[in-house]
Amino acid sequence: QELVDDLGRRTGRASRLMGRGVDPEFFGPQKRTVNDSIFRLGSVGRLRAEKNVKVLVDVEKAFIDAGIEDYEFLIVGEGTERQFLEENMKRKVITGFIEGEPLAEAYANMDVFLFPSETDAFGNVAQEANASGVPAIVSDKGGPKFIISEGISGFVAHETSDFAKYALELYRDRKKLAKMKLDSRENALSKSWDSIFESVYDGYAEAIKLEQEKKASLTR
Numbered sequence: 001q002e003l004v005d006d007l008g009r010r011t012g013r014a015s016r017l018m019g020r021g022v023d024p025e026f027f028g029p030q031k032r033t034v035n036d037s038i039f040r041l042g043s044v045g046r047l048r049a050e051k052n053v054k055v056l057v058d059v060e061k062a063f064i065d066a067g068i069e070d071y072e073f074l075i076v077g078e079g080t081e082r083q084f085l086e087e088n089m090k091r092k093v094i095t096g097f098i099e100g101e102p103l104a105e106a107y108a109n110m111d112v113f114l115f116p117s118e119t120d121a122f123g124n125v126a127q128e129a130n131a132s133g134v135p136a137i138v139s140d141k142g143g144p145k146f147i148i149s150e151g152i153s154g155f156v157a158h159e160t161s162d163f164a165k166y167a168l169e170l171y172r173d174r175k176k177l178a179k180m181k182l183d184s185r186e187n188a189l190s191k192s193w194d195s196i197f198e199s200v201y202d203g204y205a206e207a208i209k210l211e212q213e214k215k216a217s218l219t220r
Contacts, residue, residue, distance in 0.1 A: 001146045003121070014210070016203045021193035022127040029133030029185060031101075032108040039071045039171050042110030042134065044103070044125045045117065047079030047094075052139070054081065055116035055163055057088045062164035064090070068171065076106050107132035111177065112170050113154075114163055115144055123147060126154070131188035135180040137166045153180065153187035 001017055008015030034040070041059065045051050056073060063071050073092040075085065082094060095106065107113075113129035113136040123144030126136040130147070136154035138144035148154035155166040170177040 001143070014206060016199070016206070018200060018203065019191070019196050020122060020124050020127070021196035022124065022131045022188055022191055024131045024185075024189050024192055027104050027107055027128050027131035027188075029108055029181070031104045031132070033105055034109045037070055039068075040074050040110050040112075041071065041167060042074045042076070042107065042113050042129070043115070044076040044107070044113075044128070045115070047075070047077045047081040047085065049081060050117070050119045051079075051081075052116040052118055053077075053085065055160055056085065056114060058160060059114065059164045059167055060089055060091070062161075062168060063171075066168060068168075071171070074106060074110055076103065104132070107134060110134045111181075112137065112167050114167065115139065116157070116160075116163055117144070118142060120144055127188055127191055130154070130184040133181045133185045135170065135177070135184045137163050147191075149183070149187055153184040 004015045004017045043053065043056060047053050056075070060073060071091060073089060075092055075094045076098055078097045085092065085094060098106065107129055110129065111134065113126065113134045115123060115126050115136055115138045117123065118139045118141040120142045123138065123142065126138055126144045126147045129136045130153050136148050137157055138148055138154060140156045140158045145156045148156070150156055155162070157163050157166065170180070
């Protein structure tokens with residue numbers, strides 16, 4: 001949205017966001033396969049430095065310092081930071097790259113989604129997490145902060161420590177977590193591909209109208 005606003009300001013023309021949708025039938029809480037007391041913090045994406053995944057180590061340290069033991073990190077992805085995570089995290093499952101049904105199942109098995117990347121222009125994984133009924137904690141830099149509804153389908157971390165703060169808050173307040181899971185799903189339902197394409201069609205209609213008005217003014 002920041003890029004859209006900048007383009008509109010610099011060109012003096014109408015500027016619309018052509019967003020990305022999510023498939024709420026493929027990603028959904030009904031695909032959850034775990035039924036235990038473990039609190040799962042999840043992450044999906046490339047395990048690279050630009051994704052800021054070392055924040056996951058800080059979040060685990062906060063859980064350990066709080067004396068919490070019934071947690072696990074479910075990390076989906078592959079990359080150069082995998083070895084660092086393997087060596088510096090205690091309770092974690094790193095799946096490597098997965099897709100299709102295994103990916104949908106992994107999302108659904110999470111309780112909170114962590115996306116500390118500060119370089120993503122959109123961050124569709126946050127939408128996929130929401131569609132799976134998982135609130136997302138995202139960075140305040142880039143596009144992900146526009147995907148979630150603050151305090152409803154997730155939180156925006158303005159400081160690195162906020163990832164641990166909000167994760168601990170949801171761990172301790174299971175009633176709030178349950179409500180945010182429902183709201184996350186509702187948030188994603190409004191961003192299905194059908195609804196996204198409606199806005200695309202509206203954008204084309206506006207472009208056609210502007211062109212027609214331009215031609216009409218030239219013939220006067």
